[in-house]
Amino acid sequence: MNQVERKVVVTNLEQEENTEKPELEETEPVSEESATEENVSETEKVDEEVVPEDESEADVTEEAASDKQKESVEETARDIEEDEADTEAAEEDEEADPDTFYKDIAAKAEELVAQEDWAFVSNELANLALHVGDGPDASSDESKSAIAKFNALRDEFETKKKAHYEELNKKKQENLAVKKELLKEFSDIVNEEKWTATREVGQIRGKWESIKLLPHSEIDNLNERFEALMKEFEDHKVDRLVKKLQKEEENLTLKLVLLEKMDALNKKVTDKADFEELNTEFNDLLVQWRKVGRVPAEKNQQVWDHYNKAQDEFSELRFKHDKEYRKTIEKALEKKQKLIKEAEALIDNEDIAQAARRVNKLHKVWKKTGNLPQKEENELWEKFKAATDAFNERKSDNIEVLRDQEQENLDEKMKLIDKAVAIQETEDFEQGHQEMQKLMDQWKKIGPVPRKKSSKIWKKFKGAMDVFYDQRREHFKDVRKDHKENLKRKNELLEKLAELAKHEDPALAVEEAKKLQEEFKKAGHVPLKLKNKIWKQYREVCDEIYGRYRSSGSDLGMERKLASEGVDPESRKEIIKYQKELGSLKKEVSKLEAEMIQYQEAKTYFKPTNKGNKLRDELQEKIDKAESSIGSKKERMSDLKRKIRDLKTSEEEETSDEEE
8 A cells, every 4th residue: 555545545534534423433344344354364374374173262262363453453543544644744754764664563573473362463464564565665775674574573473373283283182182091091990880989080080170172073072971971970879879878787787796696705704614615706706797897887986885895894704714814914914014114214215226226126025915905905005105105206306316326336336347357367266256256245235326327337247257257167177076976976866767767656756756856956067078968868767757747647737736645546536537527517606607697687677477477487497497506516516525535534544554
């Protein structure tokens, strides 16, 4: 557009504005729209190489760009009005100064390309390109340089815009892949019916909702699939919760039945009770209790209180009536009280490093000490823990003192290493042995060192001792005292073991062989050249003895125990047979009792009526039948126990008669 045409447009606009204001409002948008169409047309040519995949985002961007274009056109129109309203002399000055014109355009372009509103900046650069095309003659170097700068800025911006949309599309594809993977994970959960995977589903949902940027064509399909999976999962989740509540009610019934059995068992505890049998029965009830799952939350505390009370009552009654149990508990109680006193004494120990090591050992000893009744165990544990916690708090408050003490211990042990290194080359092996043993005793008495250096200094100390003892063994390898006497003794033991290998009672042979084996080990070294031969003979004869024992049957433990009690082989077979039957009956009784619990629980679901209830009567028949069977089996168990006692008693009487 040359200067004359621009002047005509400005004149027309002024006339319309002066004559009729409403027409100006209609006319200006037409002119703006025309200008916008030219600009947009130019922009579309620029943008046709890179088109965003997300149509919704592109639409929003284009609307924003269109609004900005309109604002830009309005501003441009106002600028033209102001510029063209100047005097003709100013126009001539402007026309006479193309360098300034093109420099201003380049400066404007430089401001625009710094923005990231891609559509708006593209339109603005297109408008500036029109001005460059309609501008004054660019014959000077400065004008050409400004135009070149403008074109370079525009090209650079288009390259950045293209890269932006490519990165945008790449991100959309990556997000699409992530969402498809989340769908697969969710689908696997549903297909595998993992209805308890609430946490996993929550994590999947959070990740799903955090991903926003996607190809527009995929959004609806992905959301539909996700919502379908979520609906199915939630439906099954409700069903699972209902079943869970039902199961908890069933568990409550079972636990109440077990509690009744525990209470009934506690009433059987007297001075004459068979505590071994009672303890076995009570432990069986505890095992069954642990196998039963959760109960309703509102009943949980009440049930556990009853359970703990029954345990405490059984322990108290057993402590009162069972002398052996009372001795065991009193021994454990005494030991734990000593541990508590020692832990309390360590709180103010000045040697914090040494005390810290001892506290750790006390914890290990506490775990190995037998358990007390629950109430006493909890009380003592609280005291012990309070003492060790108090020490650990003091240790934390005096960490620098601890570090100093560990460093002192390190210095002391380094001195022992130097002494061990000095002794390791001595040829006085007896004196060297005594010195090394003294150093080892001193090493054990010194407290802990910094943990990072503990292993390193021990390797140095042990390395020095190894050098000494390797040389000592080398020195004495040909100087063996009493080797001939040891060889003679071991040959005699081998002959006795060979006789046991032919013994008619394999179990008794094993018991005797163990005694001979102890003597063989204590007999000492033999000449080196015969060492392997003697050891081979020893292993062969032992293998033969134990091989006959293992091949005699599968009841090796029982055989050996009875053999050690002096029971002859024939009686042992009878006793083992009775013990097996007794064990089998115990399992059957336990199974029947479990079935009775189920029948009794099932019976509670049927209410008695005047006309009777067939299913309830059938359950009662099963209960009666089970009780009858349990009774007969227990009678048989008592009979078996009597027979076992009789067999053992008769063996003892026979042995006594023989001795007389």
